[in-house]
Amino acid sequence: MARMIEERIHQLIEAALDACHSKGIIASTKPWSFDVTPPKDPSHGDFSTNAALIIASKEKQKPRLIAETIVANLPKSSDLMAKVDIAGPGFINITLQPASYLHALANIFQHPETYGTVDRGHGKKVIIEFVSANPTGPLNIVSARAAAIGDTLANILKTAGFHVQREFYVNDIGHQIDLFALSLAARYQQTQGETATIPEDGYQGEYLIDVAQKLQKKKKYTVDDFRSFGLQAMIAWQKKSLKDFGVEFDRWFLQSELMGSKEFEKTLRFLEKKGYLYEHEGALFFKSTAFGDDKDRVVKKKDGEYTYFASDIAYHEGKFARPCDWAIDLLGPDHHGYVARTKAAVEALGHKPEQLTVLIVQQVNLIKEQAIVKMSKRAGRLVTMDDLIAEVGKDVARFFFLQRSASSHLDFDLELAKKETPENPVFYIQYAYARIASIFRKAGSLAPNCDPSTIDLSELSLPEELTLAKMLLRYPKVIDQCATDLEPHHLAFFLLELTKTFQVYYSKGRADERYRVLGSPPKRLQAKLYLLKNISIVLHHGLSLLGLSAPEEMKRNEDDDG
RNA sequence: GCGCCUGUAGCUCAGUGGAUAGAGCACCUGCCUACGGAGCAGGGGGUCGUAGGUUCAAAUCCUGCCAGGCGCGCCA
Numbered sequence: 001m002a003r004m005i006e007e008r009i010h011q012l013i014e015a016a017l018d019a020c021h022s023k024g025i026i027a028s029t030k031p032w033s034f035d036v037t038p039p040k041d042p043s044h045g046d047f048s049t050n051a052a053l054i055i056a057s058k059e060k061q062k063p064r065l066i067a068e069t070i071v072a073n074l075p076k077s078s079d080l081m082a083k084v085d086i087a088g089p090g091f092i093n094i095t096l097q098p099a100s101y102l103h104a105l106a107n108i109f110q111h112p113e114t115y116g117t118v119d120r121g122h123g124k125k126v127i128i129e130f131v132s133a134n135p136t137g138p139l140n141i142v143s144a145r146a147a148a149i150g151d152t153l154a155n156i157l158k159t160a161g162f163h164v165q166r167e168f169y170v171n172d173i174g175h176q177i178d179l180f181a182l183s184l185a186a187r188y189q190q191t192q193g194e195t196a197t198i199p200e201d202g203y204q205g206e207y208l209i210d211v212a213q214k215l216q217k218k219k220k221y222t223v224d225d226f227r228s229f230g231l232q233a234m235i236a237w238q239k240k241s242l243k244d245f246g247v248e249f250d251r252w253f254l255q256s257e258l259m260g261s262k263e264f265e266k267t268l269r270f271l272e273k274k275g276y277l278y279e280h281e282g283a284l285f286f287k288s289t290a291f292g293d294d295k296d297r298v299v300k301k302k303d304g305e306y307t308y309f310a311s312d313i314a315y316h317e318g319k320f321a322r323p324c325d326w327a328i329d330l331l332g333p334d335h336h337g338y339v340a341r342t343k344a345a346v347e348a349l350g351h352k353p354e355q356l357t358v359l360i361v362q363q364v365n366l367i368k369e370q371a372i373v374k375m376s377k378r379a380g381r382l383v384t385m386d387d388l389i390a391e392v393g394k395d396v397a398r399f400f401f402l403q404r405s406a407s408s409h410l411d412f413d414l415e416l417a418k419k420e421t422p423e424n425p426v427f428y429i430q431y432a433y434a435r436i437a438s439i440f441r442k443a444g445s446l447a448p449n450c451d452p453s454t455i456d457l458s459e460l461s462l463p464e465e466l467t468l469a470k471m472l473l474r475y476p477k478v479i480d481q482c483a484t485d486l487e488p489h490h491l492a493f494f495l496l497e498l499t500k501t502f503q504v505y506y507s508k509g510r511a512d513e514r515y516r517v518l519g520s521p522p523k524r525l526q527a528k529l530y531l532l533k534n535i536s537i538v539l540h541h542g543l544s545l546l547g548l549s550a551p552e553e554m555k556r557n558e559d560d561d562g
Numbered sequence: 563g564c565g566c567c568u569g570u571a572g573c574u575c576a577g578u579g580g581a582u583a584g585a586g587c588a589c590c591u592g593c594c595u596a597c598g599g600a601g602c603a604g605g606g607g608g609u610c611g612u613a614g615g616u617u618c619a620a621a622u623c624c625u626g627c628c629a630g631g632c633g634c635g636c637c638a
Contacts, residue, residue: 037580041582308638439598489575493576493577497585509597554600
């Protein structure tokens with residue numbers, strides 16, 4: 001709805017420019033490219049356009065002159081615009097009639113489940129792959145970051161009109177897995193009282209002791225037994241951790257299922273037929289340099305084994321065959337060298353390069369006593385996702401990650417995160433939601449009538465009320481922006497901004513009775529409750545996209561003293 | 563050496579072509595008989611790493627340089 005208002009303004013400006021053209025004031029004709037955006041400073045009005053600046057620059061005229069001409073050609077009276085000003089170097093600032101946007105709140109009230117939905121995706125099928133950690137240990141804090149971002153991105157894309165599948169790729173074969181099996185074998189022997197040492201490059205973490213103890217005693221196991229038992233245990237553990245973190249995948253794709261399959265062979269044959277494979281020094285290479293990679297990559301080693309990359313090529317082909325229009329991979333920073341070859345493979349397979357987007361989720365530095373702690377899975381030194389959830393809770397942890405853009409390297413101080421828990425911004429948002437719920441409980445049967453047309457919108461006249469209404473109408477645009485940029489943190493920031501505005505508004509009721517909801521005259525009360533209801537709808541929707549709970553009441557902390 | 567990411571307030575981070583660069587935390591000053599104080603009002607704090615360039619307009623785009631991180635395997 002906000003976008004509709006924007007579009008209407010855009011059209012009015014275009015019409016004014018048309019008029020300028022026919023009067024011979026400007027030479028250019030449509031289409032003109034200019035922006036209509038809400039200005040940073042709200043005192044500049046509700047929308048601002050740089051149309052005069054852009055056109056003056058092209059026509060080598062004075063911007064203010066063009067601006068004045070545009071303004072003169074805008075409709076003199078309108079139910080949309082209350083005021084039009086020219087400011088600064090030639091911005092045209094527009095202040096709207098409150099009724100024009102207050103009216104649009106009905107859209108939220110009547111569609112609480114779907115408000116915020118935008119049709120950016122047109123039902124395009126997306127497979128978003130994330131976490132995909134090796135099944136050799138518990139998930140760590142880095143996986144937690146990827147999980148929070150990937151899951152929320154999936155939620156947002158769905159809201160933006162995409163058909164979304166979440167996928168976890170399990171590297172359950174290869175050298176690392178062999179080491180893992182041998183490490184487990186050693187731990188098992190240790191539980192049997194035998195002396196056994198974990199391979200030097202193996203997995204030293206104590207978690208394998210727990211796994212070993214779950215094995216039936218006094219039995220002889222083969223390495224394959226240890227492998228399959230260990231993998232099963234690890235995957236189950238990872239699933240449980242992710243579920244506790246609010247993340248559930250539609251599919252856990254096993255690499256072992258892919259290798260040796262018809263599809264795998266078929267994909268390689270296809271590349272061969274296209275002439276993208278060649279032998280060199282006994283190995284089989286993929287000509288990724290034909291698609292911009294630094295060097296060609298091996299798909300089959302001299303010893304006859306396929307590389308991980310070979311399986312990844314087939315894996316991506318499999319995604320497109322399912323079918324899928326767009327594959328999104330979230331990778332860690334240590335895999336960024338992988339991007340070029342994977343995109344090359346996708347292109348060689350006959351897909352458009354833009355059908356694969358690789359997002360690098362940057363690293364997490366764990367800070368302890370103001371120094372970075374090096375984490376190592378093999379040595380067993382890490383903060384697990386389970387630890388994180390136990391220490392600070394799912395909501396705090398998710399929000400912590402979702403407040404940052406994926407590309408920022410972030411420092412995570414667990415002590416600080418714990419300390420800050422009581423004042424964590426996520427509680428501030430949830431508290432606002434709970435507070436509105438509380439007001440509704442007190443209002444009881446006075447809760448707003450189900451027919452928005454009975455609400456007297458003119459009762460909403462306080463500046464904060466108008467600001468809140470405009471913010472709510474911005475929500476679908478925020479979703480759209482998150483989906484377009486693949487940057488979910490914009491949503492977190494929007495919710496904080498909305499919350500802050502609401503809390504300030506609410507707090508004014510302490511000193512100024514005009515700001516109090518309960519106790520207002522009936523018509524005003526209805527209008528205020530109506531606004532609050534719309535705020536709580538958007539908060540609820542936004543929180544759920546972030547994977548956070550929206551509590552009807554907050555548990556109060558015990559006071560420190562008295 | 564080459565590639566990718568990052569450099570914005572004391573700290574953690576937003577802002578990626580528009581007007582006077584923002585938030586949270588920390589710090590300072592006020593405010594608890596009020597729809598729930600996990601708060602509110604106000605204040606101090608910035609060569610946007612650096613040097614050029616493009617533009618009416620640059621934290622934002624381009625180039626060089628500096629600093630930190632991560633990659634550069636017939637490992638995964």
